[in-house]
Amino acid sequence: MTPNQSQSWITTWLVEKFPQSRVLSVSYDTSITENTAKDGSIDLPAVAVSLATFLIEGESVGDTQCPIVLIGHSLGGLVVKEICSHAERLSRTYSESPRVVPIKKFLNSVKGTFFYATPNGGSLQRELAAILSSTEPFLTPKYLESLNEDTGRINEDFAKLRRKYGWKTYGVGEADETVISGVQGTSSVVLVDEGEASLDMDMFSKILGTNHLSICQPQERTSESFRCLVDFVMHIVNDQEDAESEDFLLHCGLPEHGVSLEGRVERVMEQLQLREAHPVLVALVGMGGIGKTTLARAVFIEIHASFEYSSFIYNAREALRLRDLDALIRENLYKGEKKDVRTSSNQSVSVWKTLKGKKVLLVMDDVDAREQISIVLSMIDSNWFGKGTRVIATSRVRNEDVLPDFINYDVRGLTQEESRMLFCSHAENPEVPDELVNKVVAQCGGLPLTLEIVGAYLRRETNVAVWEETINRLQRAESASGSVDDRLWNKLKLCYESLENMEQEMFLDLATIFYDHHDLELLKAAWKRSMKAPEVGLKNLVDRCLIRIVHQATKNDIDCGLILQRERVWMHAQLRDMGQVIAAHSRPRILVSTSLGQEDPALNNLITTNAKGEPMIKGLKVSYVENRRCRELRTNIPASCFYLPDLRYLVLENVDISGFIVKFSSSLALLSLHHCRRVLHSSSMSWHNWPIRDTDLASLANLAALEICTDPKIDRPGSPGSISSSSKSTLPTGFHKLAQLRVLLLRSSAVKELPPKFGCLPRLEYLDLRTRELAALPESFGQLTTLERLCLQCRALQKLPATFGELASLRVLELHSLTVDELPDNFGRLQNLRKLDIYSCQKLFSLPDSIGELTGLESMVLSSCNQLTLPESFGQLQGLKDLEIRYCERLKELPGCFGQLHALHTLKLLHFYELAKLPSSFGQLSSLQDLEMTQCLGLRKLPDSFGELRSLRKFKIVECYDLSALPASFGQLLTLQSLTIHRCQLRTLPESFGRLKSLQTLKLEKLPSLRSLPETFGHLWAMKTLTIHQCENLPCLPVSFGHLRGLQRLEMELQSRTFTKLPDSFGRLPALQTLKILSCHLQALPETFGGLSMLEKMRISLSKGVKALPDIPDSFEQLEALQDLVVEVPPKAVAMDVLSGWLEKLEDMGWICTRGSEEGVYAFAKVSRHTPSVFDFAHYMHKRRGVECVCAAPSKHSGRQSRERAEFGL
Template identity: 25%
Template structure:
């Protein structure tokens, strides 16, 4: 591959855990069970499989394994000390502990630490033998004794007969997981990150991770000073302490694709799902999570408003924002903001960093002692300048150093970009050209594509990129070319200096104003080689028919519509373009206005052609020389009716025609094509494609005219036939696809059952038949399958003979299979993590499944009871029974779900809509695992008095439980409860009064949100005044006339909308209150002076009293059928009026 030489070699394998044990004692018992549990927890563990060990000294491979492990578990069994091999392992482990900080976890397996420490019992007998055997080397025996004494002084686990061994193993796994998280969280720090530790510690002090509040940390400073580096290091260091994490890079550029795209990207990183929107439901989901978010490189306060609203996040959440603009950070943080300014490196740190780049070591050679200090002084502590300048001097002679230093002295006040120019000046001419192409055209583009394009410009691109990498002018991330902003700006400045006053004489253009000047004003011959224009940055651009005849050197042309939403902004006068430069290597013109490319255009040098969403009907008529062409992208060209013969394009690899809705004929293409996308075209017949021996991806989704399964080459790995009219899959065709990995037929409603030869597709990992309503039989497939999507089919049975072989299955989706009855046992499917059976209305029994299951959805099934065996599901995180209208009984096993791995509550139970479920079983023992319990619209009359044993519960919903009669007094003992929803429940005044009157001052001490909307309350319960931690209170739709909130000192949000009888909102209001919704409070007569009621636009200053403390309150109120929002800053009577739709 072109990029292979750019990838550095990987480090040697590293284990999380090394197991030290006496094989004859525990190999086939305790050790084997512990090893299996470690593997299930995805903890990389080294175990010596040798049954027979020869000699006294441990092997070099074991020494390496110990040294490359983070933690050692030493299982001291009865005869551990009789093995000299084990004792030497112990010495090696203690040495690693001393020199490398290696963690040791001792386990005393049916032997006491005292017996080991004092070497009595079997340990004394073993050492008596060692003393006799090693008379000549008594130091060795003494070292073993000392080692045993040291290790018994460490905290460990004593295993005896008072509990099941499985319980001990669960605790060990938890302990190991926590220790590894704490250890590896710091592993991210690159030793080359000079000065990073002190800066991380300062930011961590501001973060206050241990506090359960919400904070925004702004990291502010000039470009290249290390903001992103610090944020990334902190993210990897503390991420393990949060429920969900998101690192959103380059927000400034991501936002150019639209704020909606920005929010979707953010939500995808949090939830792992596409097409999510920031609606009320999503905000509710976010606000229940403790989240860590890093927003890197933000330059617009609007970006923070859509991503970092503090109302989106749960308590304990932290937002870290990096920006060059302090005002952007001030605009969103408010009193939650802590600002950290990144200062430059001090002289010692600067010198160390410079030496690392210039000499590949932390110190200067003796003959270079003074020169590095002079360069460090010049750089002024800027890390990027130090790296670039130091890198440019690597392996240079002293005269070259002095020459460079002299050059710097001539311009002592130059800015950082000019310092970066020095590294550019050290490049060969060809390397400079490659650098400028990347800076002005190819930043963030795919490495391999850039190499192909620039190679055709007769550059040695791969070599040039390697030079740029060595000189710190370029980095590669996920195979994309990345360049620091300062370095890119330096590249832009170099091009501008080619002709400061006449852009048309520059080699590269990217600024919309310069491009407009070139096309609409300049009439001479242009020197330009590349033009890159983002269509979202212009209103219109007019081209003359002969616009490109004056650009003979143009190689790269890009008129891009990144969002594919812009109208046709580039217009051609008289409608016809006469020509395009024959020297073009890359042509991207989204929404090209003409029906074809110019007749005179010769694309023989063209490498990539991207004419997405254009008005093209065809590309060209006659045969063209296409020897360099590698990619054609014509997606969204709805008027395209034909594609020229491309069988003579020997290097064409990628062809995208999706959305060409008038294209009826399958294109003639070269056998070199690897990816072909014909989605949503009108193609009616697919010819035999068996000659396309390079084809790996074929996408024919939404091709409604395709009725036959295509004849394709056995090289195919991904085949998408979604929403086609295919009725059958011929046995003769499918069995040859032995490399097929992903096959999709979803919503192909005419498709009938698949052939039995599917079982021979041993490479198939994903099969999707969702929405194939004529599929009546469960497919016979290979045991290699990992994902099986069968929702919305007509399957009525899952044969045991098929399911028993799917030992690699991870995800099984059987939703909406209304004919499907109970399933066979799947307890042997130990890889299965997700099982979806929602809306399988004939499922009446709880499925037999593996204890490894993590997500189980059984909503809208006919299950009547949950068996006690549910307690075996120790990995379960999400168990849903919503709208199971036949469910009457729940076993108390539902509350005995013991976690083997989790250190914090991680499970939610959902019984919403279970209209026959009247009660829950008693909780028999303490459980911290369940954090959410939803009983919305169930038939619940009360909760068990033992509910207090769900000590990890954070969310409880009894919304619209119309039969609810009482709440147990023990509810007040749920000290971790954050959200309580009793909306739509009548009589809650009395219920809550009984609960809170029986509690101590600490009752419901963590409650942050209480929803009592539409409860028909005539009087606001005075007992609620003790809930001083309450942050949000929802009282909408109630019937009380007066409301006092003076005791709710932490309240920030209040909803009293539709309280039509409410007349008085008594003062004082809570000092932290920021939002009040009083829409349709038609009887409300007065508000305290610290708020405002608006009945239209008018002078509002008279509503304020001058106050030393300035704060804001948002008040929503009904004004003539529309909704008005006031933003009020108290103390200086400033307000903003916003009319909401």
């Protein structure tokens, strides 16, 4: 928002950077003048009313719910704030009215506010009136006095709103004085000082060379004031994209069964009665390991997008011991199809208020007590949620007291055929008699987990005696006394007991102290202190299906703005529980305490047993202990009680450890401190009070892994409990004496410097260093000759040391948010470097010429480096296999030598705004197999050499809006298997397109200029899947279309009014199994349609405005394989008699309507000829004709329906 229309750069330059954006520049001086009283004062709320009405009602800002960024200069920033406050007041006024909907959409869609030199503190300078009075007559001293009285309220109200909605803020301040000419002469002054402009801002920048007037009038696109705005908008866009990514627990954290879940998902959805308005609660009940979580996840993925809000609480039984339900829901909340990052990050507003009156889907996994779900039940009873709300719980117990009012769905084991398929996939088709295989499978009881574990145990085993003994062991486990879980664990122990001692120890470590996804590198380092080759043990655990290695960003990674993926361990809950039971009876012992401040029997037991000198404690983990409990410990427990001489692992999480007096053990191999306040965050402490002091270093001589992680939300200057900025924030001087340290993860904003001899750590292999205030690395840094992996996220780091190139063992380097403008000249000496990732280094203008010397480099990511250019030596990276470049705005061209990257396998060019062309040498990328180009906005054509990419298998080109044609050589891509073209200006495809003999998948999406497909299109004989979406000017398919003899799946969303028929050759698609024709204007299906002998599923929907249904040919009756037919007709679009006659014709062909809805969706099933239609369609027709019907009276919770039989007839 700008004070006048002179800031046209906003409407032009921003659109160039963000072509999909909508930019409004509104003027508020007119409305201010109209509402200014005669005495020169102003009614700012009246101004906000005028502009808010214009934005929300006049321009429908927020209606599409895409992210909104509000921009204001000087007083315009206050106007922005008051508009938001006025919208909030309106939302409360119209809370029960439909008028609240667009207002709420506006408030929920605002993601960020950007302020140029706005007085956020409320002390406007009088000089402001003098300098602006010539252009803005209303800016009188009296007006400013009046405005100053309101400014405090404006800023206070806005501060509450930004916390409520989680809005990001960015302030930009002037650096130079502004010359003021007035009656009393000329003076110079900084009108809005840095303190005013930066107050309550998430981010702030002072722009050199700008005064109050010039700060928001950049002269060119490279001006710093415009770049700050672009970076902020990009930050908002990236946050939104990250929020839209799928959740780890839903998609990566569960074992894949390899058996179709489709039928089971459909049966659960039937129980959910998704068409009913009343709330329905369904419990998936079954023994552990039977697949309840997997089934719940599959149902959630299938239906969550149709709910206003949804949340999946994984492992609720364990999670609710540590967290409140509202916090868990908030962290895993989806809004529609996408993650709701606003609610997740805004802890000041109750999540229950967000969900009030909304259609909600809540899945709670592993519930075993009523109190875990009691609050949800009470809200269901009080009608807190909106219509259509659904709750799914998984539980091992079938008990009405635990899950009252739930419909129980018994999750059954796999069938014998499914069980054998799953077992053999892990046993790898054993060469033993089928009789033995069938006996083992039968003893697994259809449990997917048992089948996987036992199958992996018997992998490639050919000794019949081992198979027979396994059958006997399984039989004894099944007949043994104990609970269901005990019998299951006895079966799973078969695999555990076959492990080597080292592997058993690793398994128990993972099941107890490290089960919650610790960084795998940390664990490996600790294991290496006492084990040989732990990597071999890990591989065996994976092969035995006891654990999975997944790639996941930690919560701390996300908090710090990193998108890097770490290797982490995931374990099934049943295996974890089994491991914890085994560990409880093993020696040495591991103790895990998860307390919320109450008396903890485990800790008390530790005190007692340790005082007696028995037994050995190998690992100790304490989480979530409140301050009160710590004070009790400090008072009641002598310090000697916490000397644990055999302790190898110590993990403290969210613990106030000021009460713990720990004498570190010389056996300690791993120390992990996560958000341990009072020690890391005491404002009265000096840095020597860190948990590691110089005096401790001798006793930590064997420490191999150290992790110190603070909370970025707390660890900010001036925040309660933060370290004083005046304190000397460094590690102990003798830190280099930790001679066995292999992994150091130091993630603390307070670290300002490293000790001079930091580089003397002789065995350090992995360093992850993240801090806001570290300005330099010591010169000794290059002496870390064993360092293999380095991650630096240091926003104040301006230069890498000259010794950096001496890191001879470095293999992985990640540089994030540094302020360096260049890399050292000796960078090319990192000869062992295999992976290089550079993120958000905004001032890095070029890679060094020596980059070409990194001949062993295999993977590189360059992201959000706005100044970056590539040197000519870039083409010398002969080992580079994977390259991703994104958001590098100044990169206008790739170097001419780019084609010399002969080993390049995968290339992603994303979000280039000025890349006009690819180099002519591009076709020389002889090994390139996977190419993705997204938002290369200046790209008009591909080079003629493009067809020379002889290895290319996958090509995806998205939102390259100026690309109007593919080169004639495109058909030479003989290895191309997958092609996606999305939002380009292609008018046609080249005639050579039919030569793509290997093409199997083709997606043509949102191509408004596409007017024809070449006749050679039918020559794509290898094509299996074809998608044509929103190509509204495509009038027809080519005559040769029926020659696509390999086509199995076809999905077309046509929309074109001229696309009224399919070619006669359409019925000659011999392999077509699935057909979707959406939003069509088809007048008839071709007479050859009955020739689709393999067609199994068909869905056809008519476009809005269509008055007639497509004619059905007589050959339709010949579709013997077709079992699933769905027709969508827009409500009231087709006359009822026409619809009735059309459906009667289908019925005559052997199809009956099994489901009809108000939305005009009809499902049909193939039955014997002339079977009458009894219920759904007749019921629907009567409703449309105003006939009263009695049916489906739902009970309050259970969803069970008492139906009265009604007679219907047409």
